[in-house]
Amino acid sequence: xxxxxxxxxxxxxxxxxxxxxxxxxxxxxxxxxxxxxxxxxxxxxxxxxxxxxxxxxxxxxxxxxxxxxxxxxxxxxxxxxxxxxxxxxxxxxxxxxxxxxxxxxxxxxxxxxxxxxxxxxxxxxxxxxxxxxxxxxxxxxxxxxxxxxxxxxxxxxxxxxxxxxxxxxxxxxxxxxxxxxxxxxxxxxxxxxxxxxxxxxxxxxxxxxxxxxxxxxxxxxxxxxxxxxxxxxxxxxxxxxxxxxxxxxxxxxxxxxxxxxxxxxxxxxxxxxxxxxxxxxxxxxxxxxxxxxxxxxxxxxxxxxxxxxxxxxxxxxxxxxxxxxxxxxxxxxxxxxxxxxxxxxxxxxxxxxxxxxxxxxxxxxxxxxxxxxxxxxxxxxxxxxxxxxxxxxx
Amino acid sequence: xxxxxxxxxxxxxxxxxxxxxxxxxxxxxxxxxxxxxxxxxxxxxxxxxxxxxxxxxxxxxxxxxxxxxxxxxxxxxxxxxxxxxxxxxxxxxxxxxxxxxxxxxxxxxxxxxxxxxxxxxxxxxxxxxxxxxxxxxxxxxxxxxxxxxxxxxxxxxxxxxxxxxxxxxxxxxxxxxxxxxxxxxxxxxxxxxxxxxxxxxxxxxxxxxxxxxxxxxxxxxxxxxxxxxxxxxxxxxxxxxxxxxxxxxxxxxxxxxxxxxxxxxxxxxxxxxxxxxxxxxxxxxxxxxxxxxxxxxxxxxxxxxxxxxxxxxxxxxxxx
Numbered sequence: 001x002x003x004x005x006x007x008x009x010x011x012x013x014x015x016x017x018x019x020x021x022x023x024x025x026x027x028x029x030x031x032x033x034x035x036x037x038x039x040x041x042x043x044x045x046x047x048x049x050x051x052x053x054x055x056x057x058x059x060x061x062x063x064x065x066x067x068x069x070x071x072x073x074x075x076x077x078x079x080x081x082x083x084x085x086x087x088x089x090x091x092x093x094x095x096x097x098x099x100x101x102x103x104x105x106x107x108x109x110x111x112x113x114x115x116x117x118x119x120x121x122x123x124x125x126x127x128x129x130x131x132x133x134x135x136x137x138x139x140x141x142x143x144x145x146x147x148x149x150x151x152x153x154x155x156x157x158x159x160x161x162x163x164x165x166x167x168x169x170x171x172x173x174x175x176x177x178x179x180x181x182x183x184x185x186x187x188x189x190x191x192x193x194x195x196x197x198x199x200x201x202x203x204x205x206x207x208x209x210x211x212x213x214x215x216x217x218x219x220x221x222x223x224x225x226x227x228x229x230x231x232x233x234x235x236x237x238x239x240x241x242x243x244x245x246x247x248x249x250x251x252x253x254x255x256x257x258x259x260x261x262x263x264x265x266x267x268x269x270x271x272x273x274x275x276x277x278x279x280x281x282x283x284x285x286x287x288x289x290x291x292x293x294x295x296x297x298x299x300x301x302x303x304x305x306x307x308x309x310x311x312x313x314x315x316x317x318x319x320x321x322x323x324x325x326x327x328x329x330x331x332x333x334x335x336x337x338x339x340x341x342x343x344x345x346x347x348x349x350x351x352x353x354x355x356x357x358x359x360x361x362x363x364x365x366x367x368x369x370x371x372x373x374x375x376x377x378x379x380x381x382x383x384x385x386x387x388x389x390x391x392x393x394x
Numbered sequence: 395x396x397x398x399x400x401x402x403x404x405x406x407x408x409x410x411x412x413x414x415x416x417x418x419x420x421x422x423x424x425x426x427x428x429x430x431x432x433x434x435x436x437x438x439x440x441x442x443x444x445x446x447x448x449x450x451x452x453x454x455x456x457x458x459x460x461x462x463x464x465x466x467x468x469x470x471x472x473x474x475x476x477x478x479x480x481x482x483x484x485x486x487x488x489x490x491x492x493x494x495x496x497x498x499x500x501x502x503x504x505x506x507x508x509x510x511x512x513x514x515x516x517x518x519x520x521x522x523x524x525x526x527x528x529x530x531x532x533x534x535x536x537x538x539x540x541x542x543x544x545x546x547x548x549x550x551x552x553x554x555x556x557x558x559x560x561x562x563x564x565x566x567x568x569x570x571x572x573x574x575x576x577x578x579x580x581x582x583x584x585x586x587x588x589x590x591x592x593x594x595x596x597x598x599x600x601x602x603x604x605x606x607x608x609x610x611x612x613x614x615x616x617x618x619x620x621x622x623x624x625x626x627x628x629x630x631x632x633x634x635x636x637x638x639x640x641x642x643x644x645x646x647x648x649x650x651x652x653x654x655x656x657x658x659x660x661x662x663x664x665x666x667x668x669x670x671x672x673x674x675x676x677x678x679x680x681x682x683x684x685x686x687x688x689x690x691x692x693x694x695x696x697x698x699x700x701x702x703x704x705x706x707x708x709x710x711x712x713x714x
């Protein structure tokens with residue numbers, strides 16, 4: 001490496017440090033969520049997620065106080081095999097363990113000349129003993145939280161344990177039908193799909209038609225109508241909800257999927273038309289002219305020429321509308337509510353009223369982020385393109 | 395193109411365009427235009443929309459007649475005893491909080507977005523770095539609320555499971571309850587907003603930075619300008635129109651901001667904003683008149699930006 005390169009390297013350091021810090025700030029929150037969602041409930045409550053790579057609870061205390069006689073793996077004394085679940089079940093509380101430690105073994109103090117450990121240390125050792133004996137496995141990472149969140153399990157243990165013990169809560173059947181439990185994320189996932197797919201498809205269809213008219217058809221007031229449309233893009237959602245929920249109440253559309261599809265379609269329209277018209281307008285004019293000279297009707301020109309050529313714009317629009325509807329809370333809250341809980345609604349509910357613990361919340365949040373993340377990373381190019389075309393929406 | 399008439403050969407009957415436009419125009423009329431007028435109308439009626447709101451006025455109480463809902467929307471959060479009391483109550487109200495959101499969130503997202511766009515411009519892993527910053531855009535506000543709720547977690551005296559308080563206690567400090575202290579809470583929520591939206595600003599500003607011609611910048615460097623001056627005196631003025639577009643877009647986004655507040659604090663601990671207050675009046679207190687009056691206030695705040703949007707559009711069309 002020559003001197004110039006070294007100098008250039010050092011000149012870049014402050015810049016690289018700033019970049020690195022910003023990236024860390026942007027990654028750490030999501031990383032914390034992901035790791036927490038994979039940790040067992042007790043670990044989440046007893047230590048920060050950033051310690052998840054450290055030695056499991058109690059192993060250090062065990063090594064200090066017990067390992068010299070019982071061995072690293074707990075099997076050294078055959079008469080007191082610490083990996084034997086039957087034996088450990090007799091000491092499953094720190095009080096019980098402490099009492100044993102105070103008793104004499106073969107006429108000698110249990111711990112020899114060592115001091116009796118504190119209650120906290122004893123509790124940690126019990127956790128470790130339960131872990132190595134299999135009485136209560138506490139793995140470093142687990143998928144239990146995801147199962148609990150999907151099935152809508154809100155008990156104090158885990159779905160798997162309760163079902164194995166045959167003591168599930170009332171709303172749990174311990175078979176695949178739990179995926180449809182109205183409190184679960186499995187049901188919410190299906191509901192979100194049911195809401196999102198038509199609410200993405202309909203606006204694209206309507207906007208493609210209208211965009212074609214704005215770009216290639218001549219009619220009076222075309223520019224004026226389009227300028228109004230540009231203005232409508234920024235009308236806030238809140239401005240339109242009250243009257244629509246009143247009309248919906250009369251039509252019986254409150255709480256129905258149809259009502260939400262139509263609402264998202266109507267509300268997504270200005271931006272969708274704007275995007276489609278701007279894209280279709282950039283297609284070469286000769287193309288359409290020669291099609292018409294060949295005797296093509298408008299309809300043929302629309303679906304044989306305009307639609308295939310506009311696929312990139314349709315992709316951008318599709319991603320936008322998909323993410324918008326999937327991530328929406330307000331519309332789901334007002335027009336669907338608890339009758340058809342979608343993922344955002346379910347999570348908002350878990351946060352506010354039901355007091356679900358972090359193990360459920362983090363897993364549920366990550367489940368809701370899964371599909372958008374896949375769509376986003378797979379189709380990022382189109383997303384950015386659509387955004388640069390003038391994304392003002394919401 | 396759009397500004398010019400379409401070719402003569404394409405004009406197939408006067409009604410043809412409206413077959414294409416009809417579905418879009420019908421849904422837009424029903425879901426945007428009609429409700430806007432009804433919202434204005436409802437804002438002059440009582441809580442069920444059954445009688446003029448003026449009928450709810452009682453003797454000896456402040457009342458603005460048919461504008462009673464607006465009196466509530468505009469003044470209910472303020473104490474008017476003295477200028478000082480008014481000033482203090484303003485900054486704890488949904489209006490004061492919305493102003494804080496606008497100032498800090500717009501400044502934060504635009505400055506950080508521009509900084510990051512400039513810093514990663516041309517580095518080896520530029521695309522990767524940008525998609526990391528951009529990723530929160532794919533996450534729902536609700537998801538982001540959970541993510542940051544966990545970041546801000548206020549643990550027990552023994553253990554901190556939120557990383558911010560984990561760091562504070564590791565450095566010997568006392569844990570902070572970020573979301574319930576009125577002095578801090580709104581800013582804690584704004585940080586979440588910045589985390590979500592910086593990627594949006596960064597992406598748009600980055601593409602605009604790349605469109606600045608290299609020759610101009612090279613010429614300035616040859617003339618002996620340092621990087622700092624090149625940025626402030628040449629690059630920034632060139633991308634200024636885009637910066638302004640980003641700022642107006644962000645102001646609109648912030649004014650409509652609802653989800654973060656709703657999920658993280660529900661508007662408690664003096665974190666209410668206009669959009670959440672409207673939701674509270676409408677769907678928790680079930681007072682249609684007051685809810686719609688707040689919605690109208692929100693729209694009035696947005697009207698200048700609607701105007702700017704249309705003007706920018708017309709300017710763009712003329713350049714085509």
